[in-house]
Each structure stands twice: as structure tokens, then as C-alpha cells.
Amino acid sequence: MSVYSMTGYASAVASVADHVGENTEDAGAPAVARKSAEGGVGAELRSVNSRFLDLSFKVPDEFRALEPAFRDLLTAAFKRGKMELRLQPQRVADNVWPQPQTEQLHTLARLESTVQNWLPNAAGLSVNEVLNWCRGTAPAVKLDEVALDAVRRCVEAMKEARAVxxxxxxxxxxxxxxxxxxxxxxxxxxxxxxxxxxxxxxxxxxxxxxxxxxxxxxxxxxxxxxxxxxxxxxxxxxxxxxxxxxxxxxxxxxxxxxxxxxxxxxxxxxxxxxxxxxxxxxxxxxxxxxxxxxxxxxxxxxxxxxxxxxxx
Structure with a gap:
């Protein structure tokens, strides 16, 4: 069994791509959609010596409800040390265009055809409008499980760092x-x-x-x-x-x-x-x-x- 230091630093990132299709509103999202998902959650752990296990969390408000789960992960892995956990969502930049999916394009074509049947003078959709629509209708990924995954990876990295x-x-x-x-x-x-x-x-x-x-x-x-x-x-x-x-x-x-x-x-x-x-x-x-x-x-x-x- 190893002897562990109480001082250490570790970081880890969990990708949304690993969780699309598991925790989305469209559970049947195709594999191409899962592969093209971007973003994720970054986690950092810092630890110094302390007589007891002293935990503090600096996380965005959207992850506050997960603090009990974060605490359980840390108390199961460490017994002493003053530890600080930081989380940072890594969102997709607004200027990153999505990869349109076949289902999205079929749906958009049907909608355009319906509108033009009723309104023959309506202009057709431009490429820019199509891409914006695809981006707006992309499956909404919940980051809770992504955040937990990031913390799990960070805990393992911290254990390794403290063991070294x-x-x-x-x-x-x-x-x-x-x-x-x-x-x-x-x-x-x-x-x-x-x-x-x-x-x-x-x-x-x-x-x-x-x-x-x-x-x-x-x-x-x-x-x-x-x-x-x-x-x-x-x-x-x-x-x-x-x-x-x-x-x-x-x-x-x-x-x-x-x-x-x-x-x-x-x-x-x-x-x-x-x-x-x-x-x-x-x-x-x-x-x-x-x-x-x-x-x-x-x-x-x-x-x-x-x-x-x-x-x-």
C-alpha cells in the first residue's frame, strides 16, 4: 500500500461527446451527432496538509446541487488534507457552426415545403438560416453527469499525484x-x-x-x-x-x-x-x-x- 502526500494538484476534463445520447432530451441521437458534440467540464483539485479532511468547492451555480455527490467522491478517496475543488464548464463558442444532421435537414425541408404551399411567395431558406436553425435545435446536453465524470477523473489523477x-x-x-x-x-x-x-x-x-x-x-x-x-x-x-x-x-x-x-x-x-x-x-x-x-x-x-x- 502506498504512502500518500497531502499536497498535490490535479486537473481533468470530461467531454460532452462522451455523454451525448445518454443524458440528452433526444436519447436516440445518432452516432454522428454524438461524435460531433463539443465542449465539456474541466475540474481542478488543489490539496495542502491539514489535520483533518477540509473540503471547499468553487463551482458555478448550475453545479451547486451536485456538491453532496462531489463530497462523497472526495471523502471516499481521501482522509486528510485541505482540498479545493474548482469546476469550469467549457461551452461551445458561438462562432462554431454545427454539423447538420440528416434528420434535422429532413425536418427543415418538410417545414419549408409546408410554408411555401400556404405562402407561395415566401423566400427559401439560406445556408446561414439553416445552420442557425440546426444549432438552435441541437440536443440539449445536461452537464451534471459530465461534471461528475470530470471530478471522478480528477480524483484519480490527484490520488496518483499524491502517491508519487x-x-x-x-x-x-x-x-x-x-x-x-x-x-x-x-x-x-x-x-x-x-x-x-x-x-x-x-x-x-x-x-x-x-x-x-x-x-x-x-x-x-x-x-x-x-x-x-x-x-x-x-x-x-x-x-x-x-x-x-x-x-x-x-x-x-x-x-x-x-x-x-x-x-x-x-x-x-x-x-x-x-x-x-x-x-x-x-x-x-x-x-x-x-x-x-x-x-x-x-x-x-x-x-x-x-x-x-x-x-x-
């Missing part, structure tokens, strides 16, 4: 996950090294104290005290638990990215948890290297947050 963008985001996030794993692997060995250095400093400090007091404290007691303080220090700076939780969060993020579907809210929560662990790691940093690792983690996590906020 989602795939790019997954690639970026997986790369950031790999970098975070490398930083976590570097942090692990630094803790024992820091404890060892601090233990040596404690021992040196107590040896200097022994020399200053002239031997009132035995070397064994001083060493025991130094080792005790080193152990307490080791507990304070131990970040093994934080690293383990961080690795668990990274594994879960990777699993969600590979599984796909509606993962945005879950991923956003996990990013917050990653940031919490990175902060704790920084607060316990006992060496400059650990501080640098913590800062590097925070930078990567913030970059991941920007990507995750666009995932459906």
Missing part, C-alpha cells in the same frame, strides 16, 4: 532513518569511555586529597569512595535506555513507511517521541561527542517532522 509525492517523501524519510541509526550506533560506545575517564579523574582527585591530609584516610577507603562516585556518575549519564527506545521508534517508523496507508498521525507522534529521546540524550551528554550527536539527531528529526506533516 508520497513515494518521494518515503525515500527521504528512510534516508534520515539510516542517518539516525548511524548516530545512535556512534553514541553507544561513548558512555563507557566517559565513565572510565571520570573514574580515573575521581581516583586522581582522592589521591591528591590523601597527600594533602597526610594520610588520615586510608588508600583503600579513598579508592572505594572514588569508585562509588564513579558508579553514581555512570548511572546519571547512562543513556542506554534512551538509545533502546530511540531504536524502537526508528523500527516502528520504518515499519509504518513500508506498510503504507494512513500513517501520518502515528508518524507525527513517533517523531515527537524521537525528539524527546534526543533531548534526554543531550541533557545527559558527558562528552562533547555526545552533545554533537544529540544536536545532529535533533536536526535530522526536525527535517523528518517537516516531511511527516505532509503525509496523509
Amino acid at each position: 509525492e508520497g513515494a518521494r517523501m518515503v525515500a527521504v524519510l528512510l534516508d534520515k532513518l539510516g542517518q539516525l541509526r548511524e548516530l545512535a550506533a556512534q553514541a553507544g560506545p561513548l558512555i563507557p569511555q566517559a565513565v572510565q575517564r571520570q573514574q580515573e579523574r575521581f581516583l586522581q582527585k582522592y589521591q591528591e586529597a590523601l597527600q594533602a591530609v597526610g594520610g588520615s584516610v586510608t588508600p583503600e577507603a579513598a579508592q572505594e569512595r572514588a569508585l562509588g562516585e564513579a558508579a553514581a556518575y555512570a548511572l546519571r549519564i547512562d543513556v542506554d535506555e534512551e538509545l533502546q527506545r530511540l531504536k524502537a521508534h526508528l523500527d516502528e517508523i520504518e515499519r509504518l513507511l513500508k506498510k503504507g496507508g494512513e500513517a501520518g498521525k502515528r508518524l507525527d507522534f513517533l517523531i515527537q517521541e524521537l525528539h524527546r529521546e534526543a533531548n534526554t540524550l543531550g541533557s545527559k551528554a558527558a562528552a562533547l561527542e555526545l552533545t554533537q550527536i544529540s544536536v545532529g539527531m535533533k536536526v535530522l528529526i526536525e527535517q523528518m517532522r517537516e516531511q511527516v506533516q505532509n503525509i496523509e
Whole structure:
């Protein structure tokens, strides 16, 4: 299953020619008439990130009654995102002449013959008058189904666009996950090294104290005290638990990215948890290297947050 971005753009056009004969007053319109029909409806969808599915419609008044149907199409296809649907009818220009149909010409000839039988002095029809009459008597095409078809096509195009963008985001996030794993692997060995250095400093400090007091404290007691303080220090700076939780969060993020579907809210929560662990790691940093690792983690996590906020 794909991971979908909440940002995207799509457009589609449905032609009246595909619907003439299905939704016209003259359901028996010939195939030639259907092929010669022009015009249609254009649809546009724009989408940005949002916590929920927020829909808005900018459509001509003739399509207002279709808004519930448009809403059903969008809610069935998308779960999150602020989406705007625009519709624009594409009418046949007034200067485009129709292709006269045989039935129209036969009807017009009969009418002309009837009129001339009663009015022998009546002038015959000109070509211009015939074409205007054919255009005025063309089957009236209702654009409702054409508009719905345009929106259906636009929804499919938007799903494809959001899937393509989602795939790019997954690639970026997986790369950031790999970098975070490398930083976590570097942090692990630094803790024992820091404890060892601090233990040596404690021992040196107590040896200097022994020399200053002239031997009132035995070397064994001083060493025991130094080792005790080193152990307490080791507990304070131990970040093994934080690293383990961080690795668990990274594994879960990777699993969600590979599984796909509606993962945005879950991923956003996990990013917050990653940031919490990175902060704790920084607060316990006992060496400059650990501080640098913590800062590097925070930078990567913030970059991941920007990507995750666009995932459906």
C-alpha cells in the first residue's frame, strides 16, 4: 500500500461527446451527432496538509446541487488534507457552426415545403438560416453527469499525484532513518569511555586529597569512595535506555513507511517521541561527542517532522 502526500494538484476534463445520447432530451441521437458534440467540464483539485479532511468547492451555480455527490467522491478517496475543488464548464463558442444532421435537414425541408404551399411567395431558406436553425435545435446536453465524470477523473489523477509525492517523501524519510541509526550506533560506545575517564579523574582527585591530609584516610577507603562516585556518575549519564527506545521508534517508523496507508498521525507522534529521546540524550551528554550527536539527531528529526506533516 502506498504512502500518500497531502499536497498535490490535479486537473481533468470530461467531454460532452462522451455523454451525448445518454443524458440528452433526444436519447436516440445518432452516432454522428454524438461524435460531433463539443465542449465539456474541466475540474481542478488543489490539496495542502491539514489535520483533518477540509473540503471547499468553487463551482458555478448550475453545479451547486451536485456538491453532496462531489463530497462523497472526495471523502471516499481521501482522509486528510485541505482540498479545493474548482469546476469550469467549457461551452461551445458561438462562432462554431454545427454539423447538420440528416434528420434535422429532413425536418427543415418538410417545414419549408409546408410554408411555401400556404405562402407561395415566401423566400427559401439560406445556408446561414439553416445552420442557425440546426444549432438552435441541437440536443440539449445536461452537464451534471459530465461534471461528475470530470471530478471522478480528477480524483484519480490527484490520488496518483499524491502517491508519487508520497513515494518521494518515503525515500527521504528512510534516508534520515539510516542517518539516525548511524548516530545512535556512534553514541553507544561513548558512555563507557566517559565513565572510565571520570573514574580515573575521581581516583586522581582522592589521591591528591590523601597527600594533602597526610594520610588520615586510608588508600583503600579513598579508592572505594572514588569508585562509588564513579558508579553514581555512570548511572546519571547512562543513556542506554534512551538509545533502546530511540531504536524502537526508528523500527516502528520504518515499519509504518513500508506498510503504507494512513500513517501520518502515528508518524507525527513517533517523531515527537524521537525528539524527546534526543533531548534526554543531550541533557545527559558527558562528552562533547555526545552533545554533537544529540544536536545532529535533533536536526535530522526536525527535517523528518517537516516531511511527516505532509503525509496523509
